[in-house]
Amino acid sequence: FSxxxxxxxxxxxxxxxxxxxxxxxxxTLAHLEANNQVVFRY
Incomplete structure (x- = not known):
């Protein structure tokens, strides 16, 4: 659905x-951000 x-x-x-x-x-967080792998934030 995303x-x-x-x-x-x-x-x-x-x-x-x-x-x-x-x-x-x-x-790890910086790596996820750099690769546009953050789907949800809450």
């Missing part, structure tokens, strides 16, 4: 879980 979204679009997605969060070091 193919329909364009960069900068705001998608309202309900999120509720007790599984924890994704953690990454600064280098």
């Amino acid at each position: 193919r329909l979204a364009e960069s900068g679009d705001v998608l309202k997605v309900p999120i509720s879980h007790g599984e924890g969060n994704y953690f990454a070091d600064a280098m």
